[in-house]
Amino acid sequence: MLPRLCLGLGFLLCCQICSVKPDSEETCHEFTDLNLPDAIVGTDLHVQLLLYTRDNANCSADLNKDNTTAFKYLDVSRKTIFITHGYRPTGSPPVWLDDIVQKLLSVDDFNVILVDWNRGATTLIYHNAAGKTRDVAEILKSLIDKMLSQGGSLDSIYMIGVSLGAHISGFVGKMYNGSIGRITGLDPAGPLFNGKPPEERLHHTDAKFVDVIHSDIDALGYRENLGHIDFYPNGGADQPGCPKTILSGSEYFKCDHQRSVFLYMSSLTESCSVVTFPCDSHRDYRIGKCMDCHQFAPLGCPVLGFYADKWKDYLVAKNPPVTKAFFDTASAKPFCIFHYFLDFIPLNASPRSGYITIKLESASGNVTESKLDQDATTFEQNKEVSLLAKFDQDLEEISKVSLMFTTGSVVGPKYKLRILRMRLRSVFNPDRDMLCYYDIVLPENVEIDFLPIPCTSSNFFSSCCGENGDECP
Known part of the structure; x- marks a missing residue:
């Protein structure tokens, strides 16, 4: 078909027609x-601005080619969501990359723009990559200016920056x-940015809302506050499941x-959120002082997130x-941890110091465990102690509870901890x-295993204090 068309239209016109690719063949x-x-x-700096929308979710277009x-x-x-990566030593x-684009598009039909500055970020000398961050920012400003000239608004600009990309943002x-x-x-980059003034790093005044993980x-990360809210998973340092x-x-x-x-x-x-x-x-946070969400x-x-x-x-x-x-996470996605308060009223005449491990089991046999590994707790007679327990499952119906007490000592006598009352209450579901x-x-x-019962004042008095409560300590 094409040879006949070429003969009829002439060689030059045919070449012009044949050079136009249909949409299905876009690069x-x-x-x-x-x-x-x-x-x-x-590598010298070269930036691609790879645009994805629901109309081209699997085939990006480079906005930098205009x-x-x-x-x-x-x-x-x-x-419009800009995603900017950081230093690439290899x-x-x-x-x-692919996951974050597709997950964002599953939420809504955004303009998702991957800021590919791999040529520039790739070097064995971190200082060289960090030195290009302001140049990348200038290139992004050029695109945003063009969007504003076409009727876009700064309110609709959302920048997600990873490591050096956070400071670029x-x-x-x-x-x-x-x-x-x-x-x-x-995790904004720390090296070369720690201790720098706000004009030389990410700061909460850089956008109407700045959140940081x-x-x-x-x-490799930055330690101090940078945003309106700074999240510190597991304290912000060693993450569960990562090599030690x-x-x-x-x-x-x-x-x-x-x-x-x-x-x-x-x-x-x-x-789960x-x-x-x-x-x-x-x-x-670890000792449970910041669990009140009513404010x-x-x-x-x-x-x-x-x-x-x-x-x-x-x-x-x-x-x-x-x-x-602050918050804790599990070692793998979805990373959610469910918090409970574990309240004890100790009975020992002499104080005991140690650690508690608790296991919960559902009627179907699911088991979840929490080792309360904060600083050793001191248990004093009749003084209620509240500990924060963290589980990777939220069992709606708990059929069995297991407790273990340890002093953490491998030598010396073994002690017993006597508890007048144990109470387990959900932080997320106070009702x-x-x-x-x-x-x-x-x-x-x-x-020690036992079957818990719903807490009521009558349970407490009849079980521990006699019918009239006159045996209570």
């Missing part, structure tokens, strides 16, 4: 894939005097740092507008029945 731009030799040599094919998918009336694409926000809608920093504060020794290879260096990204992605599609607890310190009514305590902006009005209005929030058990003796290092 799909790929994230730059480099390797270790590129890192050794170093062609009609790319811009036909860009609807400036929609929210040149390989981040493993989370901050630099873009500064160029608009903090008028862009939101910045999420995922710190997952590697003792190595260098023998695990590269995972030892990057697992904690990357966990912020996987926690954020979990907030997009998983069945990761609830966090605003608190002055990690220690206060955030009717929303409750802030959740991590994409939906954290539901708390924007409360957080931004604070003076000063900075909040730290759920509290469960109790009475008059328990816990020999050290021996697991």
Whole structure:
């Protein structure tokens, strides 16, 4: 068919027609894939702005080429989410790229733009990559200016920055005097940025709402507050499930740092929300001092990730507008942990100091365990002690509870802990029945099982204090 068409129309016209590709054959731009030799040599900065929408969810268009094919998918009336990666010491694409794009598009039909500055971020010399961050920010500003000229708004700009990408997002926000809608920093880079003034790093004034997840504060991440709310999973340092020794290879260096990204992605599609607890310190959180979520009514305590902006009005209005929030996670997605208070009234005449492990079992046989590994607790006669227990399952019907007491000592005598009353109450579901058990003796290092019952005052008096309550201590 084409040869006949060429004969009829002439060679030049035929070539013009044949060079136009139908939509189904549009070029799909790929994230730059480099390797270790590129890192050794170093790379000059080159940025691709890879646009994904629900109309081209599996075939990105490069907005930096300024062609009609790319811009036909860009609807400036929609929210636009920029995702900016960080330092790439080996040149390989981040493993989370495809997942985060598809999960965002599953929430709504956003403009999702991957900021591919792999050429520039790939180098063995971290300082060289960090030095290019402001240049990347200038390129992003050029695109945003173009969107604004076409009727877009700064309110609809949402920037998600990973490591160095978090500071790039901050630099873009500064160029608009903090008028862009939101910045999420995922473990913002610490080296070369720790201790720097606000104009040289991400800061809460860079957007109308800035939220930050710190997952590697003792190595690659930034330790101090950067946003309106700063989340510290597991205290912000060692993440459960990540290698503890260098023998695990590269995972030892990057697992904690990357966990912020996987926690954020979990907030997009998983069945449970990761609830966090605003608190002055990690220690206060660990001993259960920051579990009251009534101050955030009717929303409750802030959740991590994409939906954290539901708390924007409360957080931004604070003076000063900075909040730290702590929480624990499981070692694998969906990462959710369910919190309970474990209240004891001890009976020992002499104080006992030690640790408690608790197991819960459902009628169907599901078991979940919590080792209350905060600082050793001192149990004094008739002084109620409240401990924070954390489980990776939320069992609606608890049929059995197991407790074990230990002093942590491998030498010396073994002690017993006698409990007048144990009470188990859910932090997340305060309306759920509290469960109790009475008059328990816990020999050290021996697991004791019992069947809990709903807590009532009549249970307490009839079980422990005699019919008239005159046997109570």
